[in-house]
Amino acid sequence: MSDSAAPSPGSGRSAGLTLALVSALAFGGSGPAAKPLITAGLEPLHVTWLRVAGAALVLLPIAWRHRGLLRRHPALLAGFGLLAVAGVQACYFAAISRIPVGVALLVEYLAPALVLGWVRFVRRRPVGRAAGAGVVLAVGGLACVVEIWSGLGFDPVGLLLALGAACCQVGYFVLSDHGTAPGGGKAPDPLGVIAYGLLFGALVLTVVARPWRMDWAVPAGRVVLAGAQVPAVVLLAWIVLVATVxxxxxxxVSVRRLSPQVAGVVACLEAVVATVLAWVLLGEHLSAVQVFGGAVVLVGAFVAQRATPAPSAAAPAAGSGPSGAGDGRGRGSGDDGGEQRLSTGAPAS
Structure with missing residues (x-):
């Protein structure tokens, strides 16, 4: 084969950046698409179940292809399904039923700071000054977003639910750290983990959400989006096929072409996309101070992510994903020995 037929590193990187951007745009659209369904009468848990169960069905072929994961990594798959899928998404959709989409997603971006807290105070491992700076920035920016000087400008329960989504991400990061310790063999394929995580999450949510009690007239009818009547099934299809699968x-795929750090930076656009879409489609306006605070949260999350001890001290930041995600994403990174390790972050939305 001639040299001209081989793809250049630059073209692979460009494709990776494009895919990472598409992923961030897709994840960012889940909240603005789900909120009209919730406003129309669907319970947040039922919207979550529809999203997870639908995506699990679509990814069944991938689950079958990686069926060996059930034998080798049952705890990792169950943890991903319970925390990164069911926990994060249920808390997120419940949060946006009470507070603006952008605010809920920005609260979730405290996850990198919480991971560093776990590393420092639970694992008792030192963290550097950059890590502390990232935490301070994230917390300070969040104080501007929630308008803490006015006694919290949003529903406290909604804020706690968004914080619960961030904590679910941290719980999965801890589980992922223990499940992929060095010497444990080849890391599981991220797509396989995602497919089985969605299956486990669908099973858990079926028990919790009891979809047989759902008001099926809502998904069969029409809902209001940006002042127009649209079929609810269109929004559901978007949530399942685009914002999840x-x-x-x-x-x-983008992380396999880029470094996790670069992909993590692009993933931060998820919060920007969600905030802009919620502003345009749902009329959820944020003040200039809140927009500034949101930018500070994202900068702090990025700094905290880069400062997280590697490779076995903690998993990467939220939203990447699945970063992470969240509603994050599957991330494979190279360790010192060159072996691929799993660090599948939960999607932030």
């Missing part, structure tokens, strides 16, 4: 797959 396509978002996960493009996120995983």
């Amino acid at each position: 396509a978002a996960y797959v493009t996120g995983v």
Whole structure:
């Protein structure tokens, strides 16, 4: 084969950046698409179940292809399904039923700071000054977003639910750290983990959400989006096929072409996309101070992510994913020995 037929590193990187951007755009659209369904009468848990169960069905062929994961990594798959899928998404959709989409997603971006807290105070491992700076920036920016000087400008329960989504991400990061310790063999394929995580999450949510009690007239009818009547099934299709399946797959492929750090930076656009879409489609306006605070949160999350001890001290930041995600993403990174390790972050939305 001639040299001209081989793809250049630059073209692979460009494709990776494009896929990472597509993933961030897709994940960012889940909240603005889900909120009209919730406003129309669907319970947040039922919207979550529809999203997870639908995506699990679409990814069944991938689950079958990686069926060996059930034997080798049952705890990792169950943890991903319970925390990164069911926990994160249920808390996120419940949060956006009470507070603006952008605020809920920005609260979730405290996850990198919480991971560093776990590393420092639970694992008792030192963290550097950059890590502390990232935490301070994230917390300070969040104080501007929630308008803490006015006694919290949003529903406290909604803020706690968004914080619960961030804590679910941290719980999965801890589980992923223990499940992929050095010497444990080849890391599981991220797409396989995602497929089985969605299956486990669908099973858990079926028990919790009891979809047989759902008001099926809502998904069969029409809802209001940007002042117009649209079929609810269109929004559901978007949430399942674009904001979940396509978002996960493009996120995983992008990280295989980029470093996790670069992909993590692009993933921060998820919060920007969600905030802008909520502003345009749902009329959820944020003040200039809140927009500034949101930018500071993202900068702090990025700094905290880069400062997280590697490779076995903690997993990467939220939203990447699946970063992470969240509603994050599958992320494979190279360790010192060159072995691929799993660090599948939960999607932030």
